[in-house]
Amino acid sequence: MPLVYNERVMTSKRDVIERIGGLDRMREVLRDFYDQLFDDMLVGFFFQGRDKKKLIERQLQFTARAFGAEIVYEGKSMPDAHGPLPPILPGHFDRRHRLLEEALRRHALPEDAIEVWLAYDKSFRRAVLGAKAGLKKPA
Ligand code: HEM
Numbered sequence: 661m662p663l664v665y666n667e668r669v670m671t672s673k674r675d676v677i678e679r680i681g682g683l684d685r686m687r688e689v690l691r692d693f694y695d696q697l698f699d700d701m702l703v704g705f706f707f708q709g710r711d712k713k714k715l716i717e718r719q720l721q722f723t724a725r726a727f728g729a730e731i732v733y734e735g736k737s738m739p740d741a742h743g744p745l746p747p748i749l750p751g752h753f754d755r756r757h758r759l760l761e762e763a764l765r766r767h768a769l770p771e772d773a774i775e776v777w778l779a780y781d782k783s784f785r786r787a788v789l790g791a792k793a794g795l796k797k798p799a
Pocket of ligand 1: 707
């Protein structure tokens with residue numbers, strides 16, 4: 661999957677997990693993030709009836725792997741995960757991204773680690789917003 665990193669992100673992402681405080685700390689931040697997402701007035705409806713614990717683990721795998729952890733991502737592709745959902749609009753994406761930023765700041769992660777994480781998340785804007793178009797047609 662092509663990832664769009666700028667040069668600064670590229671050079672600083674290597675030990676970002678260490679600076680965050682390890683995978684357990686990442687999981688704590690993601691728990692907080694998903695608590696907010698599930699209860700949010702604007703985007704919460706996407707998540708109703710979903711397995712929060714599983715989503716957190718998948719997101720952890722997905723993100724930590726990109727930051728260099730030796731961890732396997734067991735989830736779906738972005739089009740397969742998001743294509744079947746109700747249409748995800750730019751405002752939904754931006755709201756989710758804002759909630760992520762707030763969670764990262766609440767947990768007082770180092771500023772450079774926050775930047776790397778947010779840039780990574782944002783790099784999926786097109787993939788998530790265009791997920792319906794990218795859905796594979798059944799053979
Ligand atoms: C407004 C934007 C987004 C919404 C509303 C949203 C919503 C969801 C929902 C409801 C699921 C569960 C799908 C299922 O259980 O079948 C899901 C899965 C997932 N999403 Fe998102 N998502 C958004 C953006 C993103 C972004 C930007 C990323 C990556 C940085 C991401 C990564 C994932 C991953 C890794 C999964 C797990 C797939 C799996 O379990 O196989 N999502 N998302």
